[in-house]
Amino acid sequence: MNVTSVDIARVAKVSQATVSRVLNGNPNVSEEKRAAVLAAMEATGYRPNALAQGLRMRKTSTIGVVVAGITNPFYPEALEAVGKQLERVDQRMVLWDSDRGGEDAALDAVRQGLVDGVIFTSVSEGSGTLDEALRLGAPVVLLNRGSADASCDQVTSNNFEGAAEAARYLYQIGHRRMGLLGGPLVARTARDRMDGFLHGLRELGQAVPDELVRDALFTHEGGRMCIRELLDLPDPPTAVFCVNDFSAFGAIDGAREVGLDVPSQLSVVGYDNVAMAAWRSYQLTTVSQQLDAMAGRAVELLLRRMGRQEAPIRHDRFAGALVIRNTTAAPARQI
């Protein structure tokens, strides 16, 4: 027997609109009516998984996006790219800031059926939020930051290879003493870019001494403080690779504060290629991310997942490209 919402409305003695509101997770239903509808579902043999499916399939036309560190200029650009792609497919974007309880808010929205899916742009490995979202059956895609063992679709840059290319480039133009301004290790992007940079150097018989590796926290202030420390060493580096542009701007500003010229006295390479990297005052050499293409793929994978829960899991990696501008040059002194 194929039970419909008409049957449920009749048994529960409520309007069809009320049944639909309960199915859609709309909060504007009294608890009594809601209970009646749920009881009627049980009585008529309307299976609980059908409810779950209804909730899953229903069209809120809204996709949740979770970001962190929005004062890092990469994230506004990522949001703009995702927003543009969602607009193309007529979906609305709602944002949460994971620095401000956004992950819990996103989970609540999933539980209440207020969004059809979630894009995490800055997931921390081991945070638990992602696992919980997946446990709730929410269509989820990771964009930008991946997670090694998450069983969900992921769209990232090939961060390892991009950073290795930066290493080869700095070596090729003559640098032999290089620093590495990394980021928080819970961020997969930071780890892959650090690993890739070190791997690229290792293949050339080079290494980064421990004293030249710092955690610049993905921020301008972090980059600025770290470069000041490195430049205070008896034997400072002639070049630094920063795992994101935001900290690279800080490294440039920190070097300029102590009167050093970039690039003739210090070369700086970033990662992301945000708009600001092209601005005259920085002209940063960096590794680009194909943000528009990545955002497009993330939305595509999310829609596919919303339509077919059991589709095979994909992790798509987009190649980066080294963009050489004016913060890199041969070192003034050879070591």
Place this chain on the structure above:
Amino acid sequence: MNVTSVDIARVAKVSQATVSRVLNGNPNVSEEKRAAVLAAMEATGYRPNALAQGLRMRKTSTIGVVVAGITNPFYPEALEAVGKQLERVDQRMVLWDSDRGGEDAALDAVRQGLVDGVIFTSVSEGSGTLDEALRLGAPVVLLNRGSADASCDQVTSNNFEGAAEAARYLYQIGHRRMGLLGGPLVARTARDRMDGFLHGLRELGQAVPDELVRDALFTHEGGRMCIRELLDLPDPPTAVFCVNDFSAFGAIDGAREVGLDVPSQLSVVGYDNVAMAAWRSYQLTTVSQQLDAMAGRAVELLLRRMGRQEAPIRHDRFAGALVIRNTTAAPARQI
């Protein structure tokens, strides 16, 4: 008699923590305990202040925030400030980007009761969204950008006076030929800052020639293009006032592109005092906004409005302060 939460806990026979949870609108309280606390409040004559009442009345614990132009570094900072204030009162923040259908999404969320109130940070005068939100009875506060005839609470900088101060300062250090890089006229901030700058000069017997007034669109690229045009004129300005920092960075970069030194050959003043204004590569002279205090007031007014729909409408203006850094100096040539 001064009733405290201790008295209420005793009368309601619940813990003080429970009273505090009810006052804070924390959903982790059973309906019975919540009712007992509310009854005890009434019995003891406890008159919650508007803030507490606002918190008690809310249902979703979620406040919507609408922004535009998130790649302008002012907005991520504004969001961070608002997010911090909402966290303090245990409210969640959900964001919409009005460049990506966010105003409609915000209205839908109001209609569906998914948010308890909305903070608009970048309302355009005459857009209709605000009127519609007010018509729906939503508690609304305008932050940053006000609107002349909107009947809702507003928290803005005293943009007119801040810009007038910038005008007086540029005059005082010797500038007599000044440009004005304005913004879209639908933005109240742009209009007030332009008016204030022109007014400040007028009081000193100065004017900005029409050929030196441009719309830099609030963006880096806009500032860059506009300054290039002004510098191409037979008689270029010796200083420019930009209605926001983002376009001021563009003006600096545009000047540097043609080999001009800032400030010895061109002085630049911005507005907002975003974090980037203090970065070494810019060190921008600008007018600060008291963003944390403004965000705090906006949240306070919103909670008050949530608690008492008929409270008198307020428009609070916060004074700005001229922050003199290194993009301003006496003009090289006196005209």
